[in-house]
Amino acid sequence: MNFFVKIINDLQTYFEFPFVRYALIVGILISLCSSLLGVTLVLKRFSFIGDGLSHVAFGAMAIASVLKLTNNMPLILIITVLCAILLLRSGSRRKIKGDAAVAMISVGALAMGYLMLNVLNPSSNLTGDVCSTLFGSTSILTLTKTNVYICIVLSVLMLLFFVFFYNKIFAVTFDENFALATGTKANLYNLLIAVVVAVIIVLAMNLVGSLLISALVIFPALSAMRVFKSFKSVTICSAIFSVVCTTLGLLISIVAGTPVGSTIVAVDIVGFLGFYVAGLIKGGKKA
């Protein structure tokens, strides 16, 4: 009992710090956005694109470091969005297709980013910079006010996009050809989805680091799919799952002193296992 009282007291103390409250606000917004689009990405078999774009974002961050930019987010956003459009641009004229293109850009960006940091980085703490970018470290707890405001504005735009274009996203996700036949501009919506994914990847880099971003996109969607079947219910469940796991992971890492990104992903994994078992029980009852 004393243990829980101590944890609650610790949390009360920690919430007096503005950067903890900022982290919670940004964490909730990012997890909400990533989970909403995660369902679409998983269903369209684009899960790996999140991983590829996160490596591109790492490369862009390396360029920003070399250029000594105080606010690196705009540059990272532009480069990642351009790569997302390049990767998701559909069409039969492309010479390097699908997963090969993702793998090539992903590995290339990672390698070039690390090379630039090694050769041109003005900071003496190379290991720290790389580790912090790849695994998130405490990035979410060291956000500047500008970063927080950018995160809030971009998250609102993501949510508006999802709410306004819910039906179109639904149509493009399940049957692109049918959507095309009914007059929906599937290519345009695919492009918009690519842009939104890129923005979420850049935002999520602060939360869990570029190597762990895919977890935020995949786990909530896959967990919800174990229990629910309709697009709407999976999306809602995925959003709630993601926000709860991120909040729990963030609070655990703050109290226990564990790395933020990997703690959030660990909570996601536990949540997924719980939903997997719940899905088996639910399936068993139906049978």
Add this chain to the structure above:
Amino acid sequence: MKKYIALLMALLMVLSLSACGKLEEEKVYEGTASYDKNDDSIGDIVDLTKLSSTMVYSEVNQIMITPEKYIGKTIKMAGKCALYYNQQDESKTYYSCIISDATACCSQGIEFTLKEGDAYPDLNTDITVEGTFASYKEDGTTYYHLENAKLL
């Protein structure tokens, strides 16, 4: 209709979150120094030894980003002792208390200057140091350190 209600909700949610951010901004100084609840002069003491490693790293980062807000505060921290030598003047040695983040790949620290006559610890020794956060100028550059520090 549902779409517009959802849209309105999203806007309200975000507006309320933005409002929280603005309030916090005004309270930043009070908040960061107010966690020593047993002390009446809470605003003047920043005790980093009571925080988890993740929090210590984040708070030291805050001190590094906005050092002017911590000038005159008594800071108490625990970490490893690190030494630096002045390349122009080798007789000058600087001592710092270094802390690492949870992934153990990033580290930050604060320089400390002990009271006259006190003996400095050896390199990599685990130390707890308490001193007043202050700035000083050297070769035209402003540095920050804990002055009149004592080892606990």
